[in-house]
Amino acid sequence: MVQTTKGNETANGDGALSNRLLAALPSEAFERLRPELEPINFSLGEVVYESGAHMQYVYFPTTSHISLLYTMLDGSTAEMGLVGQEGVVGIALFMGGETTPNRAMVQGRGIAFRMKAKAMLDEFKRGGEFQHLLLRYTQALITQISQTAVCNRLHSVEQRLCRWLLMTHDLTQSDELQMTHEFISHMLGVRREGVTMAAQRLQEMGMISYMRGHIRILDRKQLLAHVCECYRVVKDEHSRLLD
Amino acid sequence: MVQTTKGNETANGDGALSNRLLAALPSEAFERLRPELEPINFSLGEVVYESGAHMQYVYFPTTSHISLLYTMLDGSTAEMGLVGQEGVVGIALFMGGETTPNRAMVQGRGIAFRMKAKAMLDEFKRGGEFQHLLLRYTQALITQISQTAVCNRLHSVEQRLCRWLLMTHDLTQSDELQMTHEFISHMLGVRREGVTMAAQRLQEMGMISYMRGHIRILDRKQLLAHVCECYRVVKDEHSRLLD
DNA sequence: CGTGTTATGTACGTTGCCGTGCATAGCGTA
DNA sequence: TACGCTATGCACGGCAACGTACATAACACG
Numbered sequence: 001m002v003q004t005t006k007g008n009e010t011a012n013g014d015g016a017l018s019n020r021l022l023a024a025l026p027s028e029a030f031e032r033l034r035p036e037l038e039p040i041n042f043s044l045g046e047v048v049y050e051s052g053a054h055m056q057y058v059y060f061p062t063t064s065h066i067s068l069l070y071t072m073l074d075g076s077t078a079e080m081g082l083v084g085q086e087g088v089v090g091i092a093l094f095m096g097g098e099t100t101p102n103r104a105m106v107q108g109r110g111i112a113f114r115m116k117a118k119a120m121l122d123e124f125k126r127g128g129e130f131q132h133l134l135l136r137y138t139q140a141l142i143t144q145i146s147q148t149a150v151c152n153r154l155h156s157v158e159q160r161l162c163r164w165l166l167m168t169h170d171l172t173q174s175d176e177l178q179m180t181h182e183f184i185s186h187m188l189g190v191r192r193e194g195v196t197m198a199a200q201r202l203q204e205m206g207m208i209s210y211m212r213g214h215i216r217i218l219d220r221k222q223l224l225a226h227v228c229e230c231y232r233v234v235k236d237e238h239s240r241l242l243d
Numbered sequence: 244m245v246q247t248t249k250g251n252e253t254a255n256g257d258g259a260l261s262n263r264l265l266a267a268l269p270s271e272a273f274e275r276l277r278p279e280l281e282p283i284n285f286s287l288g289e290v291v292y293e294s295g296a297h298m299q300y301v302y303f304p305t306t307s308h309i310s311l312l313y314t315m316l317d318g319s320t321a322e323m324g325l326v327g328q329e330g331v332v333g334i335a336l337f338m339g340g341e342t343t344p345n346r347a348m349v350q351g352r353g354i355a356f357r358m359k360a361k362a363m364l365d366e367f368k369r370g371g372e373f374q375h376l377l378l379r380y381t382q383a384l385i386t387q388i389s390q391t392a393v394c395n396r397l398h399s400v401e402q403r404l405c406r407w408l409l410m411t412h413d414l415t416q417s418d419e420l421q422m423t424h425e426f427i428s429h430m431l432g433v434r435r436e437g438v439t440m441a442a443q444r445l446q447e448m449g450m451i452s453y454m455r456g457h458i459r460i461l462d463r464k465q466l467l468a469h470v471c472e473c474y475r476v477v478k479d480e481h482s483r484l485l486d
Numbered sequence: 487c488g489t490g491t492t493a494t495g496t497a498c499g500t501t502g503c504c505g506t507g508c509a510t511a512g513c514g515t516a
Numbered sequence: 517t518a519c520g521c522t523a524t525g526c527a528c529g530g531c532a533a534c535g536t537a538c539a540t541a542a543c544a545c546g
Contacts, residue, residue, distance in 0.1 A: 070393045073472050078396045080389040095382040096375055097484055101476055102389060127370050132339055139338040142385060146323040146345060149392035150313045153321045153432040156502075180523060189396040191504065196524060212512055212523050229316050233344055241340055399532075423493060437533065439494060455493055455542055 015039060016113045018062035020086045020242065021133050029123065029130050036119040042066070042112055044178070048089055048104040055099060058090035058120050063110030065171040067187060068145075070102045078152070078189030079164075081144050082107070084171035086242055091138050093117050094124045094131075107179075107187075108172055136241045143237040151230040157190050158198040162227035164188060165208065167234075169217050177215045202226075258282060259356045261305035263329045263485065264376050272366065272373050279362040285309070285355055287421070291332055291347040298342060301333035301363050306353030308414040310430060311388075313345045321395070321432030322407075324387050325350070327414035329485055334381050336360050337367045337374075350422075350430075351415055379484045386480040394473040400433050401441040405470035407431060408451065410477075412460050420458045445469075 016037045017023045022030065042048070042064040049055055051071065059066070065084035071077045080102065083089050089112075092100045123130045151160060164187060168177055181195040188195065199215075202208045207222045208215055217223070224231075259280045260266045265273065285291070285307040292298055294314065302309070308327035314320045323345065326332050332355075335343045366373045394403060407430060411420055424438040431438065442458075445451045450465045451458055460466070467474075 068389075070389060072393070072397060076397055078393045080392045091385075092382060094378070095385075096379040097382040100382075101386060101480055125370060127368060135337070136339040138381070138385075139335060139340040139343075142334075142338075142381075142388065143344060145385065145388050145392060146311075146313060149323045149388055149395055150315070150321045150432070152392055153395040154315060154319055182523075189393070192523090193505095193525085194503065196526095197503095200525085210524090237344055425493075434534065435493095436495085436535095439496095440533095443495085453494095 015062060015111065016060065018085055018111075019060040019088075019113060021088055021137060022060055022113070024129075024133055024242075026129050029128060033115065033119070033123055033130075036115045037113040038115070039111055039113050042106040042109055044106055044109045046106040048106060049100070051101055051103045052099050055090050055093050056117055057114040058088055058093055058117065059112045059114045060088050061085055061110070061112040063108075063173065064106060064112045065108040065110070065168075066112075067105050067107040068102055069105055069187075076189065077186045079187040080148055081141055082167055082171065083141070084108075086238060087137050087141065088134065090117075091134070091141065093120060094134055095138070108168070108177075140238045140241045144234045147230045147234050151228060152189070155228045155230065157188065157194045158201060159226070159228040160188050161195065161198045161202065162207075162223050163231045165202075165215070165217065166220070166223055166227055166231050169220065170235075175217045177217070178213060179215065180213045258305060258354065259303065261328055261354075262303040262331075262356060264331055264380060265303055265356070267372075267376055267485075269372050272371060276358065276362070276366055276373075279358045280356040281358070282354055282356050285349040285352055287349055287352045289349040291349060292343070294344055294346045295342050298333050298336050299360055300357040301331055301336055301360065302355045302357045303331050304328055304353070304355040306351075306416065307349060307355045308351040308353070308411075309355075310348050310350040311345055312348055312430075319432065320429045322430040323391055324384055325410055325414065326384070327351075329481060330380050330384065331377065333360075334377070334384065336363060337377055338381070351411070351420075383481045383484045387477045390473045390477050394471060395432070398471045398473070400431065400437045401444060402469070402471040403431050404438065404441045404445065405450075405466050406474045408445075408458070408460065409463070409466055409470060409474050412463065413478075418460045420460070421456060422458065423456045 025033070048059060048066055061083060062085050065082060066089050067079050068081040068083065069077050069079050089104050092098060124134065151163065161184070164184065165177070181199060182192045185192040185195045199208065199210055203210060205222065207219045207226065209218055210216065268276070291302060291309055304326060305328050308325060309332050310322050311324040311326065312320050312322050332347050335341060367377065394406065404427070407427065408420070424442060425435045428435040428438045442451065442453055446453060448465065450462045450469065452461055453459065
């Protein structure tokens with residue numbers, strides 16, 4: 001299912017500059033890493049890391065984005081974070097843990113660049129800008145996870161759906177998101193019917209329209225007016241730390 | 244009840260070895276840091292960091308423990324993590340963010356050792372065991388926050404109260420916790436009455452007894468049987484990363 | 487010993503979400 | 517064109533937690 005892209009754009013690693021962490025590197029560091037970057041093609045639903053599995057690579061998404069999920073013993077799931085072109089998947093490798101007790105799954109198909117754990121660690125240990133960027137990104141991710149914790153506790157399904165749609169829209173190049181209510185329900189940790197109901201209301205208000213696995217963002221401004229504060233907090237903190 | 248210890252134990256910084264991160268340092272590194280460690284006495288409810296405020300110190304709790312909280316615009320709050328002798332408060336300083344959008348508040352009074360940001364950073368940048376320990380701890384904290392996110396979504400007030408009591412009990416030297424239902428409600432992000440109801444049920448089952456701001460853990464084993472899986476996951480991950 | 491304050495108990499209607507079961511309607515494919 | 521599959525719609529009872537309002541009981545302090 002995963003194919004290595006052979007196109008000229010990515011063959012020399014330049015496409016990797018679409019990842020904002022890699023793009024922010026000093027050219028000296030980037031040149032060191034460039035030969036280690038390998039473009040791969042993620043398809044929807046693909047599992048990047050299984051919970052507890054030993055990680056071999058870190059992934060720098062460009063056009064793809066990846067969901068960090070936790071699965072309970074009874075099989076119910078909930079999302080704790082979302083990683084796109086601003087970030088990296090596999091922080092446990094440089095944080096020193098080697099594994100994490102959660103799963104990473106492709107939520108928007110596209111390209112990511114992967115790098116072998118050892119190559120990443122060698123550069124990380126130099127203690128330069130690469131390390132600095134990865135740690136700042138990790139802090140932004142912590143904010144995102146924290147906010148998810150609080151949002152899950154205090155806000156309604158409808159608000160959380162707005163937040164999730166906006167976050168996903170930010171990571172997508174199009175106004176059309178390809179996902180079913182069922183899929184979203186696993187992300188939000190609610191019943192499928194709960195998503196359907198909330199989506200209906202958003203559709204009635206003209207914010208979105210949807211049909212069999214396709215959701216179109218019609219009025220982003222109205223969504224922003226409807227979402228809980230959590231969206232802004234995470235967004236602002238990302239800007240503060242990464243821009 | 245807790246006074247600043249003036250005895251030989253803390254005067255030379257040895258009391259700091261009650262913090263497990265500091266205790267795990269090679270003696271060479273610890274000797275470098277020892278002069279920078281300053282014991283302080285935290286009292287209940289004291290605010291260690293305000294949300295967004297510039298941080299001057301990192302804190303290594305020994306007998307105290309600190310709650311990481313987020314406050315919504317409407318004033319409602321919820322806890323995202325809990326730091327005791329196994330950890331450090333102020334990770335944003337070495338992660339490179341300088342501030343965090345949340346508050347840190349003393350939840351169990353006692354001693355902590357603080358260190359100026361600059362001294363901590365100097366040692367961190369050496370890239371040795373100190374850095375390694377702090378990053379591994381940060382990963383354990385991420386797991387804790389993630390699990391809180393999921394737990395908030397999927398489990399009942401009663402289960403979450405069990406989890407919170409067990410976690411707090413782990414960080415406390417006594418079976419008697421000094422806190423009101425009101426206080427706990429702010430941690431769990433629920434109404435005070437919700438805590439009272441859940442506590443009543445736990446008391447009826449003989450797990451705890453309580454009275455006006457004092458909660459006694461009577462049957463830890465039964466609490467463990469009653470709590471959701473989240474407690475174990477966080478506990479195990481802490482052991483894996485920090486023991 | 488009385489008084490104010492704080493912690494806990496109780497009650498009642500409301501609501502958001504759950505669990506379940508089944509109905510309909512697009513869409514792909516034969 | 518008919519069929520089957522999958523995505524969405526709908527309906528019902530149930531429950532946990534909410535918001536609100538007020539009652540009691542322990543303790544602190546004069």
